[in-house]
Amino acid sequence: xxxxxxxxxxxxxxxxxxxxxxxxxxKGFLLIGHKNPDEDCIASMVAFAILLTKFDKRVxxxxxxxxxxxxHYLANICMYNxxxxxxxxQRLAPGIDTIIACDTPKPSMLDIxxxxxxxxxxxxxxxIEVDHHLGADSSYIGDPGYRFVTEASSSSELVGILALKLKxxxxxxxxxxxxxxxxxxxxxxxxxGIIGDTNMGKYLKSRREKKYYALFSSIYNDxxxxxTVRDSNFTNIEQxxxxxxxxxxxxxxxxxxxxxxxxxxxxxGYIVLSRKDMSHLTKEYDRETITNVTKSIVNDLAEISQxxxxxxxxxxxxxxxxxxxxxxxxxxxxxxxxxxxxxIFSISNGGGHEGAIGFRFPASDMKDPxxxxxxxxERLEQEIG
Numbered sequence: 117x118x119x120x121x122x123x124x125x126x127x128x129x130x131x132x133x134x135x136x137x138x139x140x141x142x143k144g145f146l147l148i149g150h151k152n153p154d155e156d157c158i159a160s161m162v163a164f165a166i167l168l169t170k171f172d173k174r175v176x177x178x179x180x181x182x183x184x185x186x187x188h189y190l191a192n193i194c195m196y197n198x199x200x201x202x203x204x205x206q207r208l209a210p211g212i213d214t215i216i217a218c219d220t221p222k223p224s225m226l227d228i229x230x231x232x233x234x235x236x237x238x239x240x241x242x243x244i245e246v247d248h249h250l251g252a253d254s255s256y257i258g259d260p261g262y263r264f265v266t267e268a269s270s271s272s273e274l275v276g277i278l279a280l281k282l283k284x285x286x287x288x289x290x291x292x293x294x295x296x297x298x299x300x301x302x303x304x305x306x307x308x309g310i311i312g313d314t315n316m317g318k319y320l321k322s323r324r325e326k327k328y329y330a331l332f333s334s335i336y337n338d339x340x341x342x343x344t345v346r347d348s349n350f351t352n353i354e355q356x357x358x359x360x361x362x363x364x365x366x367x368x369x370x371x372x373x374x375x376x377x378x379x380x381x382x383x384x385g386y387i388v389l390s391r392k393d394m395s396h397l398t399k400e401y402d403r404e405t406i407t408n409v410t411k412s413i414v415n416d417l418a419e420i421s422q423x424x425x426x427x428x429x430x431x432x433x434x435x436x437x438x439x440x441x442x443x444x445x446x447x448x449x450x451x452x453x454x455x456x457x458x459x460i461f462s463i464s465n466g467g468g469h470e471g472a473i474g475f476r477f478p479a480s481d482m483k484d485p486x487x488x489x490x491x492x493x494e495r496l497e498q499e500i501g
Contacts, residue, residue, distance in 0.1 A: 119221075119247065119254040122266040132281045134261050138242055139171055140288060144211035146235070147177045150220040151227045155187050155312025157219040160246060160271040162190045163305035164216055165199045167279060169411075170294045172472055174447065176200045176209055180227050187308060189365075193301050196367040197408050198415040204229050209447050214242045217257040219271035219309075221249040226257070246274050272309020273328050279306075300404055303335050370401045370409045374427075378417060383500045384493045385417030388486050389429035410442065418446040424454070424496055428485050437479035441492075445471045452500055460495060 122128045145168050149157040158179065165175045180203045183191050194201050202208060212235055220226055228236070235241055245258025248268040256263055268274050279297045282288065289297070310329055373396075377387045389397075397406055410427055417425025426443045443454055453470040457463070466475025482488060 117256060118252050119250045119256060119263075119265050121250060122264075128264075128266065129281075131261060131264050132278060135244055135264060135278065136282055136285065136288065138214055138244060138262070139168060139173070140291075142173070142214040142242065144174045144209070145176070145214045145216060146208065146212045146232070147175070147216045147218060148220075148226060148228055148232065149179070149218050150225045152181060153179060153219075153227065155184065156270045156272050156309040158183060158187055158190055159305045159309030159312065160218040160275050161216075162194060162199070163272055163275040163302055163309065164218065164246065164278075165194065166197060166299065166302045166305060167275070167282070167297060169197050169199060170297060170299075171292050172469070174209065174211060176202055176212070178202055178208075178228065178232060180204050180229075187312070190305060190308065192365075192368060193305070196371055196412045197301065198412045208232070211447075213240060214244065216244040216246065218246050218275075219249075220247060220257060221253065222255040223257050246271050246278075248274060269329060270309045270312070272306045273332075275309075276303075276306040276328065276332055298335060301408065303332055307332050366401055367405050367409055370397065370405055371413065373397065374409060374413055375416070378413075378420075380421060381493050381497060383421060383423035384426060384496050385421035385424070386426040386489055386493055387413065387417065387428070388489050389427070391430050394430050414442045414444045418444045418449075422446050423449045423500060424452075426489065426492065428489055430479060430485075431476075438476045439479055439482045439485050440474070440476045441466075442474050443468075443472065456499065457492070457496070460499075461492070 122131065145165075147161040147165055149161055153161075161177050161179075165177055168175045175198075177194065177199060179201055183201075191201060193199075200209065208231065215232070215236055217226065236243060242262060243257065243259045244262045245256065245265055247257075247265045248271050250265070250267065256265065258265070264274055264278065266274070268277075279302060282297045289295075310332065374387065374389065374393075377389065377393070379386055401409075410429065414425045414427045417427065419425075424443065424445055426441065428439060428441045431438050431440050443457065445452065445454055450471075454473045455468065455470060458466050458473060458475065463475045465477070466473060468474055
């Protein structure tokens with residue numbers, strides 16, 4: 117059946133609602149695109165993946181070829197946001213229950229392996245589709261009710277619209293403690309796709325396409341103004357495009373500073389950042405960069421140890437200082453429910469699920485974070501056995 121645009125607001129809202137419900141309820145996501153992916157294909161997959169990480173989901177992107185050099189910063193964003201990019205030379209992580217096809221006109225153009233094809237046919241898998249290619253030579257890939265396929269400047273624009281809809285869902289954002297789905301890296305990925313498919317906006321056709329292009333450019337410009345020191349606004353999108361690559365390089369430097377402090381026991385990889393460390397980091401990097409990198413590092417510590425990763429660091433807000441702990445279980449280690457730690461140590465200010473938890477203490481109540489980490493690691497070793 118040839119793809120056609122979504123004709124009514126009611127139908128579009130129903131599709132968006134179904135996709136948001138899947139993002140909330142499903143656990144393992146695989147994003148796929150077309151063969152020889154262009155900027156929009158890669159950017160739409162990365163943007164959607166960034167959204168999913170805000171829900172603490174397991175996310176993989178399949179790209180079998182080389183990522184174009186001009187958008188290689190998107191691969192760096194994935195690295196520092198715990199998003200795994202895999203090729204046919206690597207084994208997919210298990211537990212995939214949702215596959216998202218981005219920017220692909222028809223099934224025959226999908227960049228997939230026989231193993232992914234088998235999963236696409238599974239009745240246990242939900243197939244979501246985000247695409248702007250319409251017409252006689254197209255055909256649907258996603259399940260009915262999950263096809264966000266309609267007129268747009270790019271598939272990345274549609275992912276951006278999905279995030280705008282999500283931003284209005286305060287119930288969902290509150291449930292997962294998401295401050296704002298429109299983070300810098302997300303808007304960066306969306307803009308990359310729009311820019312790539314429209315040649316810096318030159319090929320925009322309709323008033324609606326121009327509206328969303330201007331909207332996301334404005335949002336990104338505002339974000340950059342908050343995270344960089346500048347005397348004036350960016351005057352054109354080319355300046356924005358150049359600045360975004362500099363910010364992704366900062367994440368790499370932040371990651372390098374923190375990961376060098378890792379320690380390993382037999383089953384646990386862990387890091388304790390001091391006030392001096394955080395003073396240095398907050399002078400050099402904005403809060404979003406530090407948050408993204410610490411999330412990525414605790415995931416990497418879990419995979420390095422093959423059991424559990426933990427990171428602890430002080431964090432100040434306007435009135436108090438807290439000691440934050442993040443703990444994650446390796447994808448291949450499922451014998452221990454991390455929530456048990458909250459019970460063992462009688463931790464009230466914390467939560468999560470069996471594979472990832474977070475908790476915090478007032479800094480005034482914790483004079484020795486390294487000592488507490490040592491007790492935590494020792495007890496984990498006992499429990500893991």
